[in-house]
Amino acid sequence: MSIKANVPISLEEAKQLVTYLEQGDSASANALLEAASMKESIELFAEVGKLTRQLHDALNSFQLDERIVDLANDDIPDAQSRLTYVIEETEKAANTTMDAVEASMPIAEGLTEQIDTIMPEWKKLMTRQIELGEFKVLCNELDTFLSDASQKSNKLTSLLTEVLMAQGYQDLTGQVIRRVIDLVKEVEDSLVNMLTMFGEPGEIANTPKQSRKQTDKVEAEGPIIDADQRDDVVKGQDDVDDLLSSLGF
Amino acid sequence: MNKSMKILVVDDFSTMRRIIKNLLKDLGFSNIQEADDGNTALPMLQQGDFDFVVTDWNMPGMQGIDLLRAIRSDAKLKHLPVLMVTAEAKKEQIVAAAQAGVNGYVVKPFTAATLKEKLEKIFERLG
Numbered sequence: 001m002s003i004k005a006n007v008p009i010s011l012e013e014a015k016q017l018v019t020y021l022e023q024g025d026s027a028s029a030n031a032l033l034e035a036a037s038m039k040e041s042i043e044l045f046a047e048v049g050k051l052t053r054q055l056h057d058a059l060n061s062f063q064l065d066e067r068i069v070d071l072a073n074d075d076i077p078d079a080q081s082r083l084t085y086v087i088e089e090t091e092k093a094a095n096t097t098m099d100a101v102e103a104s105m106p107i108a109e110g111l112t113e114q115i116d117t118i119m120p121e122w123k124k125l126m127t128r129q130i131e132l133g134e135f136k137v138l139c140n141e142l143d144t145f146l147s148d149a150s151q152k153s154n155k156l157t158s159l160l161t162e163v164l165m166a167q168g169y170q171d172l173t174g175q176v177i178r179r180v181i182d183l184v185k186e187v188e189d190s191l192v193n194m195l196t197m198f199g200e201p202g203e204i205a206n207t208p209k210q211s212r213k214q215t216d217k218v219e220a221e222g223p224i225i226d227a228d229q230r231d232d233v234v235k236g237q238d239d240v241d242d243l244l245s246s247l248g249f
Numbered sequence: 250m251n252k253s254m255k256i257l258v259v260d261d262f263s264t265m266r267r268i269i270k271n272l273l274k275d276l277g278f279s280n281i282q283e284a285d286d287g288n289t290a291l292p293m294l295q296q297g298d299f300d301f302v303v304t305d306w307n308m309p310g311m312q313g314i315d316l317l318r319a320i321r322s323d324a325k326l327k328h329l330p331v332l333m334v335t336a337e338a339k340k341e342q343i344v345a346a347a348q349a350g351v352n353g354y355v356v357k358p359f360t361a362a363t364l365k366e367k368l369e370k371i372f373e374r375l376g
Contacts, residue, residue: 161361164271168358171262172336175307218314218345220307223336223357233338237363240343240354247347 009036058197068190071183079180085225086173093169100159100166107152107159114145175222250372252277254300259283259290259316260334261308265357269303269334272361276368287311291319294326306335306342314346321350330371334359 009017013032020029121138124130130138217232224233234240256278260266266283273281282297284290286308294302302320306313313333320326332353333346343354352374353367 161272161275164268165358165361167264168268171260171265172357174262175336217339217341220312220337221339222307224338227338232340234340234343234356237356237359240338240356243340243343244347244354247344249347 008040065190071187071190075183075186079183081225082176082180085223086176089169089173093166096166097163100162104156104159107156111149111152114148118142118145172223176225179222250369251300253280254278255280255282255298256301256303257282257284257290257293257299259286259302259304259308259313261285261305265305269364272364275361276365287313287316287319290316294320294329295323299329302329302331303334304331306333306337314342314349317346317349317351330375332367332371334364
């Protein structure tokens with residue numbers, strides 16, 4: 001609305017009004033005032049009408065956006081199970097790592113103990129101060145130690161490999177968290193979209209509708225968090241091997 | 250198995266690349282390079298004389314399945330053995346990978362023994 005329009009009556013109309021009042025023509029003065037206020041009301045009505053129509057459109061588009069329904073019904077609960085999966089996987093990895101460390105410690109300590117037992121006699125041998133009896137004991141101790149040590153270092157290697165493999169959780173949970181981040185971004189966009197719809201009605205038509213989830217069967221999906229409830233996925237390496245061998249692999 | 254063969258490990262997660270690299274080192278391989286997706290891997294393969302590829306499936310940029318298809322459709326690379334190590338576990342995906350000419354498929358999480366077994370199987374078959 002321009003500033004001019006905000007003035008209820010024009011200068012000419014005001015002068016006319018003064019003239020009517022001076023002449024004592026109150027009927028004409030009333031008529032003039034009514035006409036002036038009517039002009040205002042018509043503009044107001046037009047504005048209310050426009051707003052009503054925009055609100056109606058906005059509500060309609062809001063209901064039509066199925067993606068929001070999907071988000072609330074499927075994607076948010078799905079995100080919850082994904083995050084639960086992350087907690088479980090990180091917990092499993094932490095426990096595997098700590099189990100391996102706890103199993104490694106006594107092995108390393110045992111090796112140190114054996115070395116400490118052998119060391120005094122070994123020193124004697126090196127300084128040529130060993131007696132024949134002691135030498136025989138040392139030989140036996142060394143024999144036991146060497147076979148023990150090789151066994152124990154093999155055990156340590158396999159425990160360290162377990163620790164290494166447990167770190168795979170970072171990849172698996174990372175892929176799952178990325179999907180949750182994408183979802184959060186989409187919810188954010190939907191909320192912004194909603195605010196835009198109610199704020200600036202002109203924008204509605206320009207906002208592209210979110211496309212439905214891709215249903216491509218070979219589309220990457222990341223780690224399967226609910227393998228038990230699905231029959232389109234393998235449950236582990238054995239299933240993969242069976243499937244591939246059924247294909248002639 | 251020729252222990253000095255040149256291997257490319259393709260995965261977007263550096264932790265997983267490290268794990269696979271370490272496992273391969275345990276098995277005696279030391280000539281290993283890394284790439285973080287198909288787009289990085291393909292030019293490396295085209296330029297370098299790689300003997301073996303271990304690739305993830307789900308990566309930003311070029312995915313593992315597309316890298317596999319690109320390798321199979323490249324006259325120079327088409328015989329290159331490819332082992333897929335991925336969390337993708339849908340049957341359709343495994344079938345698609347097989348059809349695209351994958352040499353082995355390992356699902357994550359996997360064990361050191363599984364990786365070793367699949368590698369040996371691939372090289373045994375290649376002779």
